[in-house]
Amino acid sequence: MNETYYERRDLEDFPHIGEYAPEPGAKFFEYYATATSAGKLTAREKALIALAVATVRHCPYCIDAYTNKCLSLGVGNDEMMEAVHVGAALVAGDTLAHATQMRKIIKQKEM
Amino acid sequence: MMHQATSRTDPADAFIERLTDCGAFPLRASGIDILQLNITRRCNLSCKHCHVQAGPRRTEMMSRETMTRCIEVAGTEEISTIDITGGTPEMHQDLEWLIIKLAALKKRLIVRSNLLVMLEPAYRRYLDVFAANKVELVGSLPDCNAEKSDRQRGVGTFERVLQAIGELNQRSYGVPGSGLRLHLVHNPVGAYLPGPQAALEAEYRRLLGDRHGLSFNTLFCLVNTPIGRYLDYLKRSGNLSDYMRALQCAFNPQTVTSVMCRTTLSVGWDGRLYDCDFNQMLNLTVNSGAPDHIEAFDYARLAGREIMVRSHCFACTAGAGSSCQGALKT
Numbered sequence A: 001m002n003e004t005y006y007e008r009r010d011l012e013d014f015p016h017i018g019e020y021a022p023e024p025g026a027k028f029f030e031y032y033a034t035a036t037s038a039g040k041l042t043a044r045e046k047a048l049i050a051l052a053v054a055t056v057r058h059c060p061y062c063i064d065a066y067t068n069k070c071l072s073l074g075v076g077n078d079e080m081m082e083a084v085h086v087g088a089a090l091v092a093g094d095t096l097a098h099a100t101q102m103r104k105i106i107k108q109k110e111m
Numbered sequence B: 001m002m003h004q005a006t007s008r009t010d011p012a013d014a015f016i017e018r019l020t021d022c023g024a025f026p027l028r029a030s031g032i033d034i035l036q037l038n039i040t041r042r043c044n045l046s047c048k049h050c051h052v053q054a055g056p057r058r059t060e061m062m063s064r065e066t067m068t069r070c071i072e073v074a075g076t077e078e079i080s081t082i083d084i085t086g087g088t089p090e091m092h093q094d095l096e097w098l099i100i101k102l103a104a105l106k107k108r109l110i111v112r113s114n115l116l117v118m119l120e121p122a123y124r125r126y127l128d129v130f131a132a133n134k135v136e137l138v139g140s141l142p143d144c145n146a147e148k149s150d151r152q153r154g155v156g157t158f159e160r161v162l163q164a165i166g167e168l169n170q171r172s173y174g175v176p177g178s179g180l181r182l183h184l185v186h187n188p189v190g191a192y193l194p195g196p197q198a199a200l201e202a203e204y205r206r207l208l209g210d211r212h213g214l215s216f217n218t219l220f221c222l223v224n225t226p227i228g229r230y231l232d233y234l235k236r237s238g239n240l241s242d243y244m245r246a247l248q249c250a251f252n253p254q255t256v257t258s259v260m261c262r263t264t265l266s267v268g269w270d271g272r273l274y275d276c277d278f279n280q281m282l283n284l285t286v287n288s289g290a291p292d293h294i295e296a297f298d299y300a301r302l303a304g305r306e307i308m309v310r311s312h313c314f315a316c317t318a319g320a321g322s323s324c325q326g327a328l329k330t
C-alpha cells in the first residue's frame, strides 16, 4: 500500500482549504496574500522569510511552495541556504535560551 | 457543452477543455500584427532548454526566394511588426540583405539574438548593421546569476553576453531615449515557472546595472515550453508530470485572449506557416482551412484562422502568461 498522510499533490488543494467555512477561509486568503506579497519588503525578501519559517515549522508543502517561489524570483541557492541557517540558528538560540529556566532551577535547588 | 473539435485537434487535450470551460474554444486569430520569420535553425550554441533544438550542425536556412516573398507579405498594411528569429539569425548569410529590405518598410523590426555571437569576428559587423537599421534587439540571458545561466547555455556564455551588452550599450543600445532598444529574455533554468516580470527585471537591473554598469530597456520573462530539448530535459530529470501539473494549476483564463498566436503568423525556414514558433517545431502548420505556405499567403483567410492548440499551450497561459514579448499581464 502506498498511502501517506502528506502527499505532494495535497499542495494543490491549498486553494480549497476554505471549504466548509468559506467566510474565515476567504478572510485568511486575503490576509495571506497581503502578508506575503511585496510591501515595504520586496517579494524576494518575503519569500526568503517564508522559506525559513517553512523549514523551521517542518511544513513540506510550504517548503515546496517557497523553494519554487525563490527559484522563480531568481533567489540564489546560497541565499536560500543562508535563510535556512537563520531559521536553524533561531531554533538553536531559542533552545539554548530556554536552558536559562533549567539553569535557574539548578541554582535554586542545588546546595 | 464540449465543442466539436476540428479534424486536426485532439478533443482529449486538457487545454481544449480549459478553453471550452472559459468559452474560448475554438481559439481564433484576431488579425496578423506580427510576422515572425524563423530563418535558420543553425546556432553557435546548443542550449539545454532550446525548443528549436538549434545547434552548429543544423543546416536549415530560408532561401532568398522565400525571403523575397516574406518581404512582400511584410508590406501588408495590417502587419506592424516583423520579428526575425532562429536559431541564430546572424548565422544566415542573407540576414544583412533581409534587414536592409525590411527596414525600408519603416515598421517595427525585431531580431532575436543570443548576443554573444556578435563577438565572433565573422558576425561582429552586426553590432553596427543592427544599429544603422534601428533594429530592436531581443537578447537571451536566462538568469542574472552567471553559474545558473552557464548551466543552461554553456560555460563562459554569461560573461560573453555581458561583454556583448557592453558593446551594444556603447552604440547606445538599451540607453533610454536613444531609440535603439535592447530587451533581455529571462527563462527559468530548471523545472519551475518564472516569477513576476517586474520583480525579476529589478533584480536584473540591480545585478547588471549596479554591478556591471550595463543597461537594457525591458526584461521579458518567458515560461519554458515543454517541447524540444526542454521536453527531453523534463523527461530525463523526472520532472515532466510535475511541470505539466504546475502549468495546468497556474492556468489563468485572463491570458487566453492575449496569447501571441492570436496576432502572430510564424513562417518556417521553408516558407510553411504556423500559429507560433512552438507549433513550428512540432510541425503543426496552420489549420487546414487556411493557406499553409507563404507563397499562398492570404491575409483575409489567415487573419481569423482557428489556432492549432495542444497541451504545450499551457505554457502561454500560466500565471501572468507568456509570449515572445514576455508576460501577457504585468
Ligand code: SF4
Pocket: B043, B044, B045, B046, B047, B049, B050, B051, B052, B053, B054, B055, B086, B087, B088, B114, B140, B153
Ligand atoms: S536557445 Fe537560442 S541561443 Fe540557445 S541553442 Fe536555441 S537558438 Fe541557439
Ligand code: SF4
Pocket: B259, B260, B261, B262, B275, B276, B277, B278, B279, B307, B308, B309, B310, B312, B313, B316
Ligand atoms: S503555444 Fe502557440 S498556439 Fe499554443 S497558445 Fe502559445 S502561441 Fe498559441
